[in-house]
Amino acid sequence: MQKQFRIGTSGAGLYEFTAHIADWVAGQGDGLATLFVRHTSCSLLIQENADPDVRRDLDAFFDRLVPTADDPSMAYLTHVMEGPDDMPAHIKAAVLPINLSIPVINGRMQLGTWQGIYLFEHRRHPHHRQVAAHFSSD
Amino acid sequence: MQKQFRIGTSGAGLYEFTAHIADWVAGQGDGLATLFVRHTSCSLLIQENADPDVRRDLDAFFDRLVPTADDPSMAYLTHVMEGPDDMPAHIKAAVLPINLSIPVINGRMQLGTWQGIYLFEHRRHPHHRQVAAHFSSD
Amino acid sequence: MQKQFRIGTSGAGLYEFTAHIADWVAGQGDGLATLFVRHTSCSLLIQENADPDVRRDLDAFFDRLVPTADDPSMAYLTHVMEGPDDMPAHIKAAVLPINLSIPVINGRMQLGTWQGIYLFEHRRHPHHRQVAAHFSSD
Numbered sequence: 001m002q003k004q005f006r007i008g009t010s011g012a013g014l015y016e017f018t019a020h021i022a023d024w025v026a027g028q029g030d031g032l033a034t035l036f037v038r039h040t041s042c043s044l045l046i047q048e049n050a051d052p053d054v055r056r057d058l059d060a061f062f063d064r065l066v067p068t069a070d071d072p073s074m075a076y077l078t079h080v081m082e083g084p085d086d087m088p089a090h091i092k093a094a095v096l097p098i099n100l101s102i103p104v105i106n107g108r109m110q111l112g113t114w115q116g117i118y119l120f121e122h123r124r125h126p127h128h129r130q131v132a133a134h135f136s137s138d
Numbered sequence: 139m140q141k142q143f144r145i146g147t148s149g150a151g152l153y154e155f156t157a158h159i160a161d162w163v164a165g166q167g168d169g170l171a172t173l174f175v176r177h178t179s180c181s182l183l184i185q186e187n188a189d190p191d192v193r194r195d196l197d198a199f200f201d202r203l204v205p206t207a208d209d210p211s212m213a214y215l216t217h218v219m220e221g222p223d224d225m226p227a228h229i230k231a232a233v234l235p236i237n238l239s240i241p242v243i244n245g246r247m248q249l250g251t252w253q254g255i256y257l258f259e260h261r262r263h264p265h266h267r268q269v270a271a272h273f274s275s276d
Numbered sequence: 277m278q279k280q281f282r283i284g285t286s287g288a289g290l291y292e293f294t295a296h297i298a299d300w301v302a303g304q305g306d307g308l309a310t311l312f313v314r315h316t317s318c319s320l321l322i323q324e325n326a327d328p329d330v331r332r333d334l335d336a337f338f339d340r341l342v343p344t345a346d347d348p349s350m351a352y353l354t355h356v357m358e359g360p361d362d363m364p365a366h367i368k369a370a371v372l373p374i375n376l377s378i379p380v381i382n383g384r385m386q387l388g389t390w391q392g393i394y395l396f397e398h399r400r401h402p403h404h405r406q407v408a409a410h411f412s413s414d
Contacts, residue, residue: 001414002306002379004386030140032172032272034308034377038388040324045232048178053217054228060214061204061229066337076336079329090323090330091337098322099377101172101237103140103272110142110270112176132386134308134379136274136412138139168278170310170410183370186316191355192366198352199342199367239310239375241278241410248280248408250314274412276277 001028001135006128009121012085014045014055018117021133026107030138033109035117036099038130041089042121043096049116058120066091089122096120104135139166139273144266147259150223152183152193156255159271164245168276171247173255174237176268179227180259181234187254196258204229227260234258242273277304277411282404285397288361290321290331294393297409302383306414309385311393312375314406317365318397319372325392334396342367365398372396380411 005020025033037044048054068084069077079087100117103110111117119129143158163171175182186192206222207215217225238255241248249255257267281296301309313320324330344360345353355363376393379386387393395405 002381032274034379036377036379036386038386038391040322040330040388040390046178046236047232048228051217051219054178054225057215057217057225058229058232062232064214065203065341076340077333079327079333081327087330087333091334094321094323094334094338095233095371097235097373101174101239101272101377103172103174103270105140110174110176112178112268114178115176130388132379134377134414136308136414138272138274170412184316184374185370186366189355189357192316192363195353195355195363196367196370200370202352203341233371235373239312239377239410241310241312241408243278248312248314250316250406252316253314276410276412 003133005131005133007119007131008128010126011124012121013059014118014120016116016118021117022109025104025109025135028104028107028135030106031104032101032136033104034099034101034134036132038132040093041123042119042129043093043098044100045096045118045120046100046115047118048114050114062092085124092122141271143269143271145257145269146266148264149262150259151197152256152258154254154256159255160247163242163247163273166242166245166273168244169242170239170274171242172237172239172272174270176270178231179261180257180267181231181236182238183234183256183258184238184253185256186252188252200230223262230260279409281407281409283395283407284404286402287400288397289335290394290396292392292394297393298385301380301385301411304380304383304411306382307380307412308377309380310375310377310410312408314408316369317399318395318405319369319374320376321372321394321396322376322391323394324390326390338368361400368398
């Protein structure tokens with residue numbers, strides 16, 4: 001079973017879409033759900049879904065790890081055609097995951113209590129992001 | 139075929155559990171083994187299993203990349219309720235993998251000669267960690 | 277269906293092998309392709325395949341994130357038997373992916389327009405790298 005999900009983003013940050021995938025696999029029995037993001041400037045991340053401070057701190061860390069190209073420390077970047085957040089978005093998409101594989105038992109993903117599924121947008125401008133989803137039954 | 143493995147940890151660092159998975163897939167023919175850790179403050183890592191210095195250096199690198207919240211460079215962190223290793227553990231769990239998919243031929247994982255499977259604990263206190271394992275036969 | 281691909285490298289950097297996998301899954305219908313690199317000093321990466329500057333900038337970023345052991349900032353490294361690029365290669369192989377799972381529809385990987393599949397070599401000397409590939413039909 002396969003489906004493509006579209007996720008709209010309105011700037012950099014984490015967008016939860018756990019419920020979309022949970023609904024999709026509900027009633028499917030046992031198997032494996034695989035998600036794959038079809039872009040090179042955003043990521044897929046499983047992270048804490050309770051305290052919003054975690055998302056804020058993740059944003060802050062990765063913005064410090066990979067500053068935008070107008071920061072003097074990033075003067076060596078050459079791929080800057082689409083703006084100062086262009087190449088840093090590609091770098092973040094290399095450091096962070098672009099696919100996830102989650103075991104499913106009796107129609108329920110085996111996520112831990114505090115795990116949510118997020119699209120991590122690295123670009124400043126709004127985008128429509130495509131996530132290819134695959135489910136194989138046991 | 140699915141199973142949940144429990145791994146006890148007694149502080150930050152790498153805990154090998156290759157043999158548990160090797161035993162589990164032995165005799166299963168060809169297929170794909172997928173591991174998924176059900177937490178947001180530890181990781182799954184395949185790394186060199188020969189020289190223990192590799193694990194020590196990995197620890198040292200990631201502790202420098204993501205210092206604990208009591209380090210002045212991390213003063214911007216806000217999610218610090220559970221102590222100075224709380225948010226850094228979430229960050230390491232974003233940088234490092236939380237799932238692995240390993241092809242299996244004739245009951246043997248196609249690991250390279252020097253590859254071992256580790257749980258990478260990022261918290262200081264002891265924890266029981268759950269790894270959901272899935273095997274699909276070809 | 278399983279196959280092992282061999283990729284020759286002649287120094288650090290990104291080596292595209294998208295076409296090898298595309299040819300392999302062509303005519304296979306729907307399913308999931310999984311790639312797994314059998315080494316701990318190189319990575320698998322999906323990245324922009326249009327502008328070569330992206331690859332150059334990725335190289336530059338990761339060389340700054342993880343300098344070689346002869347850089348004073350890396351004096352703490354102990355696993356340096358095989359040269360100054362030895363332990364940094366293991367660290368890069370922890371930060372960057374070692375496996376990829378890509379949905380396939382009607383014999384075509386669901387890659388985005390700009391996504392290419394690369395082996396990211398972290399060692400300076402030439403190597404033969406093995407990528408274990410697995411395809412499961414829906």
